Amino acid sequence: MMVRKNLNPKLLTLPTRVMLALMVGSVLNTSPAFAADLPGSKEIIAKMIEAVGGAAAMRKVKNRVVKMDMDMDMGGMTAKIAAHFARPNSQHTSIEIAGMGTIEEGVSGGVAWANSMMTGPQIKEGSERAVALWGANMDGLLDWKSHFKKIECVGKETLDGVEYFKVVMTRDDGSALATYVNAKTYLPHRTDMKLSTAMGEFDMVTYSEDYRPVDGVLYSYKSRIEVMGQTRSIAITSIEHNVDMPKDVFNLPDDIKELVAKNKADKDKAGQSKAGQGKP
Amino acid sequence: MRSLTPLSLLIATLLLLGTGCSGLRGPRLTPEQTQLNIESFQVVWETVRDKHYDPELNGLDWDAIGEEYRPRVENAEYMAEARTAMRDMLKRLGQSHFGIIPVSAYESIDGEDDEDGDDPSDSEKKDEHGYAGLDVRVLDGKAIITGVEDGYPGAENGIKTGWEIVSINGRKSADIIDKVMEAYADSTLQELILSRATSRKLRGDVGDEVKLSLIDGDGETVEVDLVLVSEPGERTHMMGLPEQVVRIQHRMLDGNIGYIAFNGFWDPNYLMGEYGKAMRSFMDADGVIIDIRSNGGGIGALSMGMAGWLVGEKNIRLGTMYLRNQEMKFVVFPRAVTYDGPVAILIDGLSASTSEFFAAGMQDLARAKLFGTRTAGAALPSIVDRLPNADGFQYVFANYITTGGKTLEAVGVFPDVQVELTRESLLDGQDLVMQAAVAWIQTQ
Numbered sequence: 092m093m094v095r096k097n098l099n100p101k102l103l104t105l106p107t108r109v110m111l112a113l114m115v116g117s118v119l120n121t122s123p124a125f126a127a128d129l130p131g132s133k134e135i136i137a138k139m140i141e142a143v144g145g146a147a148a149m150r151k152v153k154n155r156v157v158k159m160d161m162d163m164d165m166g167g168m169t170a171k172i173a174a175h176f177a178r179p180n181s182q183h184t185s186i187e188i189a190g191m192g193t194i195e196e197g198v199s200g201g202v203a204w205a206n207s208m209m210t211g212p213q214i215k216e217g218s219e220r221a222v223a224l225w226g227a228n229m230d231g232l233l234d235w236k237s238h239f240k241k242i243e244c245v246g247k248e249t250l251d252g253v254e255y256f257k258v259v260m261t262r263d264d265g266s267a268l269a270t271y272v273n274a275k276t277y278l279p280h281r282t283d284m285k286l287s288t289a290m291g292e293f294d295m296v297t298y299s300e301d302y303r304p305v306d307g308v309l310y311s312y313k314s315r316i317e318v319m320g321q322t323r324s325i326a327i328t329s330i331e332h333n334v335d336m337p338k339d340v341f342n343l344p345d346d347i348k349e350l351v352a353k354n355k356a357d358k359d360k361a362g363q364s365k366a367g368q369g370k371p
Numbered sequence: 372m373r374s375l376t377p378l379s380l381l382i383a384t385l386l387l388l389g390t391g392c393s394g395l396r397g398p399r400l401t402p403e404q405t406q407l408n409i410e411s412f413q414v415v416w417e418t419v420r421d422k423h424y425d426p427e428l429n430g431l432d433w434d435a436i437g438e439e440y441r442p443r444v445e446n447a448e449y450m451a452e453a454r455t456a457m458r459d460m461l462k463r464l465g466q467s468h469f470g471i472i473p474v475s476a477y478e479s480i481d482g483e484d485d486e487d488g489d490d491p492s493d494s495e496k497k498d499e500h501g502y503a504g505l506d507v508r509v510l511d512g513k514a515i516i517t518g519v520e521d522g523y524p525g526a527e528n529g530i531k532t533g534w535e536i537v538s539i540n541g542r543k544s545a546d547i548i549d550k551v552m553e554a555y556a557d558s559t560l561q562e563l564i565l566s567r568a569t570s571r572k573l574r575g576d577v578g579d580e581v582k583l584s585l586i587d588g589d590g591e592t593v594e595v596d597l598v599l600v601s602e603p604g605e606r607t608h609m610m611g612l613p614e615q616v617v618r619i620q621h622r623m624l625d626g627n628i629g630y631i632a633f634n635g636f637w638d639p640n641y642l643m644g645e646y647g648k649a650m651r652s653f654m655d656a657d658g659v660i661i662d663i664r665s666n667g668g669g670i671g672a673l674s675m676g677m678a679g680w681l682v683g684e685k686n687i688r689l690g691t692m693y694l695r696n697q698e699m700k701f702v703v704f705p706r707a708v709t710y711d712g713p714v715a716i717l718i719d720g721l722s723a724s725t726s727e728f729f730a731a732g733m734q735d736l737a738r739a740k741l742f743g744t745r746t747a748g749a750a751l752p753s754i755v756d757r758l759p760n761a762d763g764f765q766y767v768f769a770n771y772i773t774t775g776g777k778t779l780e781a782v783g784v785f786p787d788v789q790v791e792l793t794r795e796s797l798l799d800g801q802d803l804v805m806q807a808a809v810a811w812i813q814t815q
Contacts, residue, residue, distance in 0.1 A: 190608050190615075191670065192639030208639035209672040211679040213704045289686075289702045319697055320422070320768075349707030 148307035182227035198227035472763030501599030533798030559748030562720025607638035621649035629653030632662035636669030658812030668724025689732025715808035723747035735775035748783035
C-alpha cells in the first residue's frame with residue numbers, strides 16, 4: 092500500500108503565505124547585494140552581477156514571466172505558480188493550490204498587497220512591504236541601495252565542504268537577511284531570513300540550486316524553502332523575457348482597490364480630526 | 372470511503388481507543404510485518420520527539436518510554452498487540468489527538484464497522500456520496516431526526532423532525548448509543564461521536580437502500596425504505612484527503628436578518644466566494660446569524676477570512692497557534708466594508724475544529740453572541756501520517772489558544788445562551804436555537 096500523508100488543513104495557510112513572501116523575495120530575485128562599505132564588498136557585488144550574466148544582459152530584460160511547480164511535504168500538496176514582472180517594479184504572482192484556493196500577491200504603483208481566498212485581501216505594511224518591494228524590483232541586484240541601508244560581508248563559512256561568503260543585508264527598519272554566496276562562482280546558495288508578517292515572525296532558509304541561463308541571465312531553477320519545520324520545493328518550468336503581457340496583469344484587484352480607498356479615506360479623516368483639534 | 376477528514380480520523384482513533392478496538396487478534400504476524408511494525412514504532416517515537424509542540428513533553432523521559440515499549444512491538448505476535456503497544460506509549464503523553472489508526476478504522480468510521488464483518492476492501496467502493504437528507508442527533512439517549520431536507524429521500528418518504536430512529540438496516544440505534552455514551556461519558560466529544568455513529572449508518576453509495584424503523588410523533592412505528600441519492604454540494608479534493616462535499620446556504624429571514632449556514636471550512640474559492648456574496652447582501656441587515664452547528668471544521672485560515680467581514684479594526688486576532696519554537700497568529704484582515712450590526716453564531720456539540728476557532732475568537736472579541744450548546748472541544752492542530760505498516764498515525768504538533776487565553780481542546784466553546792434541542796420542539800417544527808438568536812437580534 093502506498094504510504095501517504097494527510098494533514099490537518101488548519102496548518103497550511105501560514106506556511107503558504109510565508110512561502111509566497113520568500114519566493115518573491117528570494118527565489119525569483121537572485122539579488123543579494125554586498126557590503127560596499129567593507130573591503131571586498133564592491134568586488135563581490137561586481138562579480139555577483141557578472142556571475143548572473145552582467146548588468147547589460149540584466150537590463151535587457153524588460154519583463155519576465157516565470158512558471159513554477161511547488162511541492163509541499165504536507166499531505167502531498169502541490170501548487171501551480173505563475174509570476175509576472177515588469178520594469179521598474181511591478182509584480183503579480185498567482186498560486187493555485189489544489190483544494191486550497193487561490194492566493195495572489197503583487198506590487199503595483201508602490202502598493203504591496205496580498206489577496207487570499209482563505210484570509211481575504213491585505214495591504215502589506217512595514218517589513219512585509221519592504222520584502223515585497225525588493226522582490227518586485229527587476230533591478231534589485233543593481234539597485235540594492237534602494238532597499239538596504241547596510242550590507243556587510245561578515246566572513247567565510249563552509250557548508251557541506253563548499254566555501255561561501257556570508258553577506259548580511261540590513262534594511263532601514265533593522266530587518267536583515269543573510270546570504271551565502273559561493274566563493275568561486277559568486278552565485279547565491281542559501282538565504283536565511285526572519286520574515287515579519289501580520290501573523291508573526293518566521294525563520295526561513297532558502298536553498299537555490301540548478302542555475303541555468305535565460306537570454307544570458309542565470310536563474311535558480313530549483314529552490315527549497317524550509318519554514319516552520321516544513322519544506323517546500325519549487326521547480327521553475329519556464330522563464331520568458333520580454334513577452335507581450337496583458338495590460339491589466341498588474342492592475343489592483345477590486346478588493347485591494349477598496350482597501351486602498353478605505354485607507355486613504357481613514358487617513359484623510361484622521362488628518363481632518365487632528366487639524367480640528369486646535370480649533371476653538 | 373467518504374468524508375475522511377482529520378476530525379473523523381481523530382474520532383476513529385478515539386472511538387477505537389475508547390472501546391478497546393475489537394477483540395479480534397487476526398493472523399500471526401510474518402517476520403516482514405514485524406519489521407514494518409518496528410519501523411513504524413520508530414517513526415511514531417521519533418515524530419513525537421521531534422514534532423510535538425512541547426519539546427519537554429511535559430517532563431516525560433521519552434527515551435526511557437521508548438525503550439519500555441519497543442520490546443512489546445518487537446515481540447508482538449499479532450497486529451493488535453503491536454498497535455496496543457504503540458497506543459499505550461502515546462497514552463503516556465496524556466493528550467488527545469494521538470492515535471494509531473488501523474486501516475480498517477478508516478472504513479469503520481466512514482462506512483460499516485468491523486464488527487459487521489465487512490471486508491475492508493469493500494469500502495473502496497463507497498466513494499459515492501449517498502445521501503438521505505436527514506440530520507440525526509442523540510437527545511435523551513435516543514436517535515432523533517433533527518433535520519429533514521426538502522426534496523431528498525427522507526422528506527420524500529414523509530419523515531419528520533422529532534421522529535426517533537429505532538434501527539437502521541436492522542441494527543438497533545440503542546446499541547450504538549449505549550456503547551458510545553459509556554465510552555465517552557466524560558468527553559466533550561460525546562455529542563459529536565453519538566451523532567456520527569448513528570448518522571453514518573444512513574450513508575452509503577448512491578442507489579443503496581437503507582431500511583429505517585422509526586417512531587413518529589404519535590408513538591407509532593413507521594418502517595421506511597430509503598434509496599440514497601447523490602449528496603448536493605460542491606466537491607473538492609485536497610492533500611490526498613477523500614472528496615469533501617461543501618454546502619453553503621444564505622438568505623434573508625423575516626425581520627431583515629441575514630442567515631448563513633455551511634457544513635465545513637473547505638474549498639475556499641467556492642465557500643469564501645459565496646460567504647462574501649452573502650455578507651455584502653447583509654450589510655443593511657438588522658442582524659446576521661451564522662449557523663455552524665454540525666460544522667466539523669476544515670481549513671483553519673478560513674476563520675480569519677470570515678471574521679474579516681465582521682471586524683473592522685486592524686491588528687485583531689482570533690487566537691494563536693503555538694508550534695515548537697514558533698507561533699502563528701490567526702489575524703483578522705478587515706475588509707474594506709464590514710458588517711457592524713449584531714451577529715449571532717449558532718453552535719452545538721458537532722461544531723469542531725475551525726468552527727471552534729471562529730466561534731471562540733468572535734466571542735472573545737465580543738463581536739458575536741453564541742447560541743446553542745457547547746462545542747466538541749476537538750481543536751488541537753494535528754497531522755495524520757501513514758506509517759510503514761500502512762496504519763495511520765495522528766499526532767499533535769501545535770497548541771491553539773484563543774485571543775482571550777482559553778484552551779479549546781477537551782474543553783470546547785461555551786455558548787453565551789444555552790439552548791438545547793428537544794424532541795417536542797422538533798415535532799412542532801421549531802428550531803429553538805434559531806429562535807433564541809432571532810429574538811436576541813430583535814432586541815438589539
